[in-house]
Amino acid sequence: MTRTPRTLVVVGHGMTGHRLVEHLRTHDRHGTWRVVVLAEEPRPAYNRVALSSYLEGRSAADLTLAGHAFLTDPLVELRTAAPVTGIDRRAHAVITSDGAVTRYDALVLATGSRPFVPPVPGHDLPGCFVYRTFDDLDAIREAAREQGPGVVVGGGLLGLEAANALRLLGVRPHIVELAPRLMPLQLDDGGARVLTRLVTGLGLRVHCGTGVRAVHPAADGRVGQIALTDGTALDARMVVFSAGVRPRDELAGPAGLATGERGGFLVDDLCRTGDPGVWAVGECAAVRGRTHGLVAPGYRMAELVADQLLGRPVTPFTDPDTATKLKLLGVDVASFGDAHAETDGALEYVLRDDGAGTYAKLVLDPEGRILRGGVLAGDASAYRALRALTGRELTASPDRLLSVPGPGGPPPRTRAADAA
Known part of the structure; x- marks a missing residue:
């Protein structure tokens, strides 16, 4: 006798929500779940x-x-442009903006995040943008045709992506970062100095340790100037706010779901909310109170929840992988493990060459035997091997581990290492 599949509703169809559905459908060999995906955007x-x-x-x-x-799977129903406006946990149903009610046996919230725009005067003037969707990029492309000066607010991963986008469009932007260095979450001071020097060499202007006080209009009502908190004034015809994100958790309050202290649906290390039939994954989930903005932890959450729904063995979400390797504005940067040497007694082994524009740091345990993490900038060719070695005993001396041949050649070994 064929069993009628239960209904899983996934709210949100970003990268994490998509991974959850794909993982579930790959391993649901008996078709125990029918999936309804409610996407806010008008595209998959x-x-x-x-x-x-x-x-x-x-x-x-x-x-x-x-x-x-995916689009033709008979057990997957994707509804685009169908934002969820409410959750009725007692009736096990969600309500979309058109008033439609969809019942569920299990509900996964994958609502993602929204760009954070500092509430400074003028933040909503014509010429102010965020960097999140295709529509955002279309609007930025159109504004860039004026070829006026631009400012990117945010010097983290998203900010540098936005700065590169403006550069590709012929705009030479300023980058404004409130922290004292670029990519403050991933890089240390040494790695950030290398990145800043190389980025500046591309014609971008970097302002760290300062924020936006106000956005002033020009005579035509569009953005004309940015006033910084350090007193600097920057001429600008467009501003891209890329200063981080905030979890999309606005469904929580009306539904009686708890949120973390800094936002996000509060979940345990199995991504379960206080309701046994409701989970949250990705940027909207506060796992034991902490949100994670990278895609790798989001994928881990998605697969964890899908496996629970299928009764497969699971491992709780602990110690998420925050390793990052990117090419930003043509510059290789990477960080992994305890990149900021936050472990008590950690040792730092550094190789750098200002002339070549390379920087490499290994973080070791107090005995100098176990690799805890590291930072690479200018040349990240050793990243793969070092990341695999993290948490294990060194297989060679630190300078040899950092001298992995790559496209840019190994880091120079003419400078003595610094231990701290």
Whole structure:
């Protein structure tokens, strides 16, 4: 006798929500779940990490994650432009903006995040943008045709992506970062200095340790000037706010779901909310109170929840992988493990060459035997081997481990290492 499949509703169709559905459908060999995906955007999930390539000539279709098999799967129903406006936990149902009610046996919230825009005067003037969707990039592309000066607010991963996008469009932007260095979450001072020097060499202007006080209009009512908190005034015809994100958790309060201290649906290390039939994954989930903005932890959460729904063995979400390797504005940067040497008694082994524009740091345990983490800038060719070695005993001396041949050659070994 064939069993009627239960209904899983997934709210949100970003990268994490898509991964959850794909993982579940791959392993649900008996068709125990029918999946209804309610997407806020008018298009299926796409690779947001590679969004900048859209300005380099790739189309929206090139970046779409939902292939033919997904879109034609009889056990998957994707509804685009169907934002969820409410959750009725007692009735096990969600309500979309058109008033439609969809009942569920299990509910996964994958609502993602929204760009954070500092509430400074003028933040909503014409010429102010965020960097999140295809529509955002289309608007930025149109504004860049004026070829006026631009400012990117935020010097983290998203900010540098936005700065590169403006550069590709012929705009030479200023980058404003409130922290004292670029990429403050991933890089230490040494790695950030190398990145700043190389970025400056490309014609970008970097302002760290300062924020935006106000955005002033020009005579035509559009953005004309940015006033910084350090007293600097920057001429600008466009501003891209890329200063981080905030979890999309606005459904929590009306539904009686708890949130973390800094936002996000509060979940345990199995991504379960206080309601046994409701989970949250990705940027909207506060796992034991902590949100995670990288895609790798989001994928880990997605697969963890899908496996629970299928009764497969699971491992709780602990110690998420926050390792990062990127090419930003043509510069290789990477960080992994305890990149900031936060472990008590940690040793730092550093190789740098200002002339070549390379910096490498290994973080070791107090005995100097176990690799805890590291930072690479200018040349990240050793990243793969070092990341695999993290948490294990060194297989060679630190300078040899850092001298892995790569496209840019190994880091120079003429300078003595610094231990701290």
